[in-house]
Amino acid sequence: DTAVSQTPKYLVTQMGNDKSIKCEQNLGHDTMYWYKQDSKKFLKIMFSYNNKELIINETVPNRFSPKSPDKAHLNLHINSLELGDSAVYFCASGRVEQKLFFGSGTQLSVL
């Protein structure tokens, strides 16, 4: 009965590969997010979707493409992975002006 679940928990891959991270929420929220947490623990917003529409797209390389098939899912696809993409990626959901619920993160290591 996890509220926000993302898979996989760990992802180790080679440079140049393409990978996806999946996220699902069962809270009935309209808005979902992807955040990136770097090695210094800074948590930075990447994307936000509201009712399946992209509403926030921070300065993220276009190798990163979010996809929201429905309001409960927001997946993140990353093409041509680079060393600098190594980080922990968090999915979150919430309602406008209210708190966010976060998944437990996907630790991506690019070798």
Place this chain on the structure above:
Amino acid sequence: TQLLEQSPQFLSIQEGENLTVYCNSSSVFSSLQWYRQEPGEGPVLLVTVVTGGEVKKLKRLTFQFGDARKDSSLHITAAQPGDTGLYLCAQKSGYALNFGKGTSLLVTP
């Protein structure tokens, strides 16, 4: 995007000690949220402060919102090892939630 400054960046204390961490901005907050992130997990909301001068308590944690709504503090009384984690302040602006860089707290027995 409003810049949130948190201090100190790191804090290592013994069990039973008191501590205060800070979150500041040059601009006025409409409201402020505090989250705690434990290792291997996502952040979890502790409290939201909205009104200038507001004080909220959550067991041994006391949150204060500055009168001018440009700063906030979190005070922990008699810290315990279970308080170890990353404490983040965040400001919600429309759909976006923007975080400070956090205070990493280690409480040793």
